[in-house]
Amino acid sequence: MTITDKTVLVTGANRGIGQALVEEVLRRGAKRVYAGTRQPLDHPDRRVTPLVIDVTDEAQIRAAAEKVESLDLLINNAGVAPYDDLTDRSTVEQALAVNFFGPYAMTQAFLPQLIRSRGALVNNVSLMALAPLPLTPSYAISKAAAFNMTQSLRALLAGQGVSVHAVLTGPTDTEMT
DSSP states (O other): OOOTTOEEEEESTTSHHHHHHHHHHHHTTOSEEEEEESSOOOOSSTTEEEEEOOTTOHHHHHHHHHHOOOOSEEEEOOOOOOOOOSOOHHHHHHHHIIIIIHHHHHHHHHHHHHHHHTOEEEEEOOGGGTSOOTTOHHHHHHHHHHHHHHHHHHHHHHTTTOEEEEEOOOOOOSSOO
């Protein structure tokens, strides 16, 4: 997909990979970039429209979907990477809520716009979906689920003109890691 003159939404846009993605789509000529963050965000480029979106909050997701009239590219990037040992169920549930159910809910909410534009969905997964490390098993489990969802969506949405991609990011020097 050529980014020039496209409308893009990036979740987790306040730091790390999400912030870099916002800057890259701007560099590539995006017409409008919706920067999804849990807290209000200021951005100097007039093409950036901040959206308060906690990907675990269905009401915020619905409100954001109502604000975005058209969308060519949805990049599900928001994520959490808790250090754990699988002894605390709430840690596993939090990782699944953000890293799996978040992209699921975002995809469902913005799918009508993507179908209309014959756009694309990109889920920033992780190599840990395939090769987990023992320090972050909840993260790996949630990313494996997100990867499998992405693979399923690719087949399910192809007939509707939406391309679906998984990015299996490796170790990246960000605040999260």
